[in-house]
Amino acid sequence: MKVSLGLLALLAQGLLVRADDPDAQCIAAITLAIGKFKFAGNSSANAQLCTDKLSVVSTWAAAKMYCTSNEIAAGQKVNSKTCKKAGLQLVSYQEILPFLNDDFIASLPVVDFDDIKLHHKWNQSILISPTLYRDSFMTNIMTDREDGIAKRYGWAIYGFWGGILLIGIINHWLSYLLPFQRNPALADEESISKSRKPGPRPSGLLGVSNSVQHWVRTNLITPAAFGLHHRRALYWCTIPTRIQTVVVVLFYVLNVILCGPTYTVFRENLKLSEAEQAWRYIADRTGILSYANLPWLWIFAGRNNIFIWLTGWSFSTFNIFHRHIARVATVEAIVHSIGYSVREVYLHKYVGLWSETYWYTGVLAMFTMGLMVWFSFMWFRVRAYELFLLIHIVFALITLVGLYYHTSSKSGTEYSPYLWPLVAIWLFDRVARLARIVYCNLxxxxxxxxxxxxxxxxxxxxxxxxxxxxxxxxxxxxxxxxxxxxxxxxxxxxxxxxxxxxxxxxxxxxxxxxxxxxxxxxxxxxxxxxxxxxxxxxxxxxxxxxxxxxxxxxxxxxxxxxxxxxxxxxxxxxxxxxxxxxxxxxxxxxxxxxxxxxxxxxxxxxxxxxxxxxxxxKSPLDRFENVVIIVGGSGITAAISYLQEHIRSSANTKGSTTRTRHITFIWITKQAAMIQEIAARELRPLFGRSDVQIHLYATSRNSKEPTHVAVQTGRHADFADKSAALSDIEKSSVSSTAGSSDSQLEISWGRPNLRGLVHSVINTVRQDGGDEADPKLAVMACGPAAMADEVRAAVYSAMKAGNRGVRYFEETFG
Ligand SMILES: Cc1cc2nc3c(=O)[nH]c(=O)nc-3n(C[C@H](O)[C@H](O)[C@H](O)COP(=O)(O)OP(=O)(O)OC[C@H]3O[C@@H](n4cnc5c(N)ncnc54)[C@H](O)[C@@H]3O)c2cc1C
Ligand SMILES: NC(=O)c1ccc[n+]([C@@H]2O[C@H](COP(=O)([O-])OP(=O)(O)OC[C@H]3O[C@@H](n4cnc5c(N)ncnc54)[C@H](OP(=O)(O)O)[C@@H]3O)[C@@H](O)[C@H]2O)c1
Structure with a gap:
């Protein structure tokens, strides 16, 4: 496809800025075109450029036709440098100019692109046609142009993640500025009841804003992308939440668009065939985009990723992004390698390239990236975590070194500055880890x-x-x-x-x-x-x-x-x-x-x-009046610290520092013995409190009979009466302790109906809330993946049903 002269002018203005001297492009285009023809005398390429009369006259004749005097001066400077290097003296424009009158130029045979293929040996000077001049000009600038586009597209990757993180940061810090969030603690019952502000939901702008927030939370933030899998893997794949999916899909779309078929490939390219051009540009673009993805890949992998702190997003969220960036960057690296391999096969240079450092180090880096992605799949990670980690660290190191040699200045490309940020990010993480170890332990x-x-x-x-x-x-x-x-x-x-x-x-x-x-x-x-x-x-x-x-x-x-x-x-x-x-x-x-x-x-x-x-x-459970904590097995670890903090905050002699008034705590575990051990230690201060309702379940076969944990419980919560959704066995065990002041806590056998429990607490809270439009309730889950997914689904359906005050939090294994 030919580009118009208008486009040529645009390209010259916009893109030639990359050349050392843009004025030199005119003579460079003519030199390239003339170099494609053979003249009598069989001179070498350098002689043809510098001293061969037929060729030099052809060059300066075209220069007179197509270039300004500034462009001729600039081009002549470049050519004479080349000639000097070859030990030759360039026949200057000024020497030939006296012969270049209109009649002489009109007498010259005009050659076009198709004449190049005739391989004719000219025994007189020639004049390149305007179209051939344009094709030659385009040929020269196109590589630079594609390189410039690829670099600008690389910035689009930075813009994308920068934008996503900015939204996260603004959202996170805004949440601290909102009045509700700023004053989590309400010291007394009077201020609590005042804060409830019974009545309809706010209208006007505030109402619209609340509705939008609720919609986003309900439809994007809380649910898994599809179905009921989030913590549970589906065919050994993690299913992100919808909002994470949106970000990931947008990222894939962006990369496809940026790599997409927007290349200017034209038949009359004097250096490369159409196929060679296509492979070269695709290879360059994907290579540069792969590089542009690397800093994000490294940042999101680190333990000491400052964006975790700035956005409040979990490590697992960044880990999802990390994995998808890795896949995209690796696919781009593979396409880059294929592109250059095909091109070199066209040029019959492929075999010789394997002795070039830049070539084999690039291939090595591409392989290690691929292997890292392969060995990161969950199937392998779960089975051999330490091996996965070792492979990751060693291969990441090889990739970095490989890429350095692949694109260092020695190999003629100047991309190593793109790699130093990766070294800095990695070093920062490792030094921060060491600093934390020293700080905590010494x-x-x-x-x-x-x-x-x-x-x-x-x-x-x-x-x-x-x-x-x-x-x-x-x-x-x-x-x-x-x-x-x-x-x-x-x-x-x-x-x-x-x-x-x-x-x-x-x-x-x-x-x-x-x-x-x-x-x-x-x-x-x-x-x-x-x-x-x-x-x-x-x-x-x-x-x-x-x-x-x-x-x-x-x-x-x-x-x-x-x-x-x-x-x-x-x-x-x-x-x-x-x-x-x-x-x-x-x-x-x-x-x-x-x-x-x-x-x-x-x-x-x-x-x-x-x-x-x-x-x-920390999940902000203390900003909610009602909290439901559901844990499975060793997930109790996450619950204990929140429960203990609640006790500390509500017992603060200077006034309560928590909003929470009711906690429903549900713990399902295999072994009753685990409950007994922890109940006697960490959970003990909870017993007898009117604001904490406890449901304990053991699921292992030898826990079939309800087990009594004899602990001084004191008063028990009347809140328990309202758990309407408990199964019969659950009801009997809970009711036997509810409202009593004895020393018994019962552990029921079997799994509870978590969905029913969650909905029942929400209904209870709504009834207790009186006229309050949206009583605040936080549900936190920590435990096996299936359990967490079930609780998430229960909360999602409650939010879908219009419970605007309900939020879901999850403590996961990263
Ligand atoms: C944020 C977080 C908090 C956790 N809190 C607890 C807790 O309080 N109590 C508890 O019992 N467990 C907790 N775990 C899980 C605990 O880290 C793993 O069980 C432990 O690392 C397994 O070590 P291992 O060598 O015995 O594992 P292996 O038998 O080699 O592997 C068992 C499982 O643990 C995973 N795993 C192994 N090493 C790591 C690691 N360094 N990082 C992440 N996953 C790993 C493996 O992929 C595998 O799925 C937590 C995990 C995370 C990510
Ligand atoms: N901070 C954290 O992120 C953190 C900390 C600690 C633990 N955890 C999580 O907690 C999990 C606990 O592992 P574990 O080995 O300690 O647990 P476990 O001993 O296997 O106990 C889990 C209990 O949860 C029950 N359960 C599972 N799915 C359920 C569901 N859908 N509904 C109701 N009950 C369900 C199990 O019942 P059955 O016996 O009938 O299967 C079992 O009693 C870990 O996998 C980890 O993901 C997270």
């Missing part, structure tokens, strides 16, 4: 020149199949809070570099300075220690296999609530913090940790463990 006391390090006690509860890890960090960790997780290392053991994330189940400030649950605000430090006492009244179902439980000290606060703390005199770091993690052994490090505990005659060990954190964002 405290140097300059006064007495001593060093405090992290102390750990690990205990394995056989019946519950759970390792409980109590950690006293060497240094105070920064602001422990619900929703956080830490990476744990056991550096002195085999594979000491391994590190695994675990949710912070519970934390205790032994100084009591922050009014934590263990030491109520205002009580002196020493008193806290003195109040620790042996309390034998917690009768747990005796385990046949596990060692008899060690006596557990209890700490009482003013209201008579008790907090049991395990007492490990050898493992104290003096007053500080105590972090508790609950670990369900799998097959790798967690199993090895369990085995270490089993080898100990006491069942408890004191391993050298380092923590790195905190990571993860």
């Amino acid at each position: 405290h140097i006391k300059f006064g007495d020149s001593s060093m405090v390090t992290t102390k750990t006690t690990a205990t394995y509860w056989k019946d519950a199949n759970l390792v409980r890890l109590e950690i006293m960090p060497g240094s105070r960790v920064y602001n422990p809070a619900p929703g956080q997780h830490y990476f744990l290392y056991q550096p002195m053991k085999f594979k000491g570099w391994e590190n695994h994330p675990f949710t912070l189940a519970s934390y205790l400030d032994l100084d009591g300075a922050d009014g934590t649950i263990g030491v109520p605000a205002g009580e002196p430090k020493q008193e806290a220690t003195e109040k620790v006492a042996e309390v034998p009244d917690v009768s747990l179902t005796p385990s046949t296999e596990s060692p008899a439980p060690a006596p557990v000290p209890i700490h009482s606060d003013k209201e008579g609530q008790e907090q049991r703390l395990q007492h490990h005199p050898k493992q104290t770091n003096g007053p500080g913090q105590r972090l508790v993690f609950m670990i369900r052994p799998a097959d790798g490090w967690t199993k090895r940790l369990r085995d270490q505990c089993l080898e100990s005659p006491t069942g408890a060990i004191h391993p050298k463990i380092l923590i790195e954190g905190p990571y993860g964002e």
Whole structure:
């Protein structure tokens, strides 16, 4: 396809800016065209350019016809440089000009594009036609033009992710500025009832804004893209939420459009055939787009991704983006490689290229990218996480080095500056990890020149199949809070570099300075220690296999609530913090940790463990008056910290710092023993509270009979009466404890009807809300994928039914 002269002018104006001297393009086009013809005398290419009379006269004749004097001067400068390099003296325009009168030029045979193919040997000078001049000009600028377009398209990738992140950042920070979010705490009942503002929903602009927000939350943010799979994989694939899907689909569409068939390929190209042009441009475009995707790929993979903090989006959201960017960048790299291979085959240069560094390093990088994507599929990741990680790190390193040699200045291309940001992002993440490890685990006391390090006690509860890890960090960790997780290392053991994330189940400030649950605000430090006492009244179902439980000290606060703390005199770091993690052994490090505990005659060990954190964002449950927490198995870890924070916040002597008035806590687990163990420790302060309703379920076969957990519960919530959707067995077990002040908590057997439970609590809250249009209720799930998906679906259907105050939160395994 031929471009018009108008387009040519546009191209010359807009795109020639890339050439060293745009004026030189005119002579460059003529030189290229004349170089395609043969003249009598069989001169070499350089001689033809510089000294061959027939050829040089042809060049300057065309120059007189098509170029301005500035362009002739600029072009002549370039050509004479080339000639000088070849040891020749260019016959100048000025020397030939006297002969270039109109009659002489009119006498010259005019040649066109098709004459090139005749391979005629000219024994006189020639004049290139205007169309041949234009074709030659286009040929010269087209590669630069395509390169320029590809680079601008690369910026579109930056614009896309920049825009998406900006929306996330604005949305996140706006949420802190809205009045409801700014004042989460309401100190007294009076202000609570005032805040309810019974009546119809707001109208006008506020009403429209609320409706839009509700629609977006209901139809885009909460549900999975399709069906009921989100945490559960579908054919070994993660199904994102709808909003994540929209972003991912837009990203794919953008890349397809940017790689799309918008290339200017024309038959009369003097250097390349149409096929060669197409492959070359596709290869260049996809190569540059692949490079443009790399910084996002690296940023979104990091633990210390500042956008997690800026947007409030979870690591798993960024992980979804990371995976899709990786796939796109890899496909682009593969197309890039194919494009160049085909082109080189056309040029008959393919075989020789394998000795070129830029060639084989590029191929290597393409292969390692492909292998990383292949070994990242869930099927492999779940089976061999450590191998997946090793492959990822080693291959990412090879990819970086390979790309550096592929596009360094030595290979004639200048793309290595695109790679340095990746090195910087990676280094930042690694240094930040190291800094966090040092910060959490090492405290140097300059006064007495001593060093405090992290102390750990690990205990394995056989019946519950759970390792409980109590950690006293060497240094105070920064602001422990619900929703956080830490990476744990056991550096002195085999594979000491391994590190695994675990949710912070519970934390205790032994100084009591922050009014934590263990030491109520205002009580002196020493008193806290003195109040620790042996309390034998917690009768747990005796385990046949596990060692008899060690006596557990209890700490009482003013209201008579008790907090049991395990007492490990050898493992104290003096007053500080105590972090508790609950670990369900799998097959790798967690199993090895369990085995270490089993080898100990006491069942408890004191391993050298380092923590790195905190990571993860807290879900704002405390902004909701009603909260439903549903957890499965070891998902209890996430619930404990939120429940404990609720107790702390509502007991704050300076006034409640939470909006939450009712919590419905549902825990389904296989082993009743797990409930018993944790009920006697972390959950104990919940019992007897009127604002927390507890439903416990055990599903393993040997838990068929309802089990009684004998714990001093005190009053129980009247809120329980309203759970209409419980199955018969569930009803009987719950009603036996509801409203009582005895010491029994029952564990029901079997899975509950989660959907029914969620809807029933929402209905109850609506009835309690009176005239309030949209009572606020948060539902949080943490547990097996199927359970989380079921709860998400239940909340989605409630939101669909018009419950605007309902929100869904999920703590996931990333
Ligand atoms: C944010 C987060 C919080 C978590 N909190 C808890 C918790 O409180 N309690 C708990 O018992 N478990 C928790 N886990 C899961 C825990 O990290 C894994 O069970 C643990 O890493 C398994 O280690 P392993 O070597 O024994 O695993 P393997 O037997 O090798 O693998 C078991 C499973 O864990 C996955 N896995 C292994 N290593 C990692 C890793 N480093 N990062 C992510 N996944 C991994 C594997 O893909 C596989 O699916 C959490 C995971 C995440 C991402
Ligand atoms: N912060 C976090 O992200 C975090 C922390 C800890 C755990 N977790 C999650 O929690 C999961 C728990 O694993 P685990 O091995 O500890 O659990 P588990 O011992 O297998 O217990 C899970 C319990 O949930 C029940 N359950 C499963 N699907 C259900 C559903 N759809 N409805 C109702 N009940 C259902 C199971 O019942 P059955 O026995 O009938 O199957 C079982 O009793 C992990 O897979 C992880 O995803 C997340």
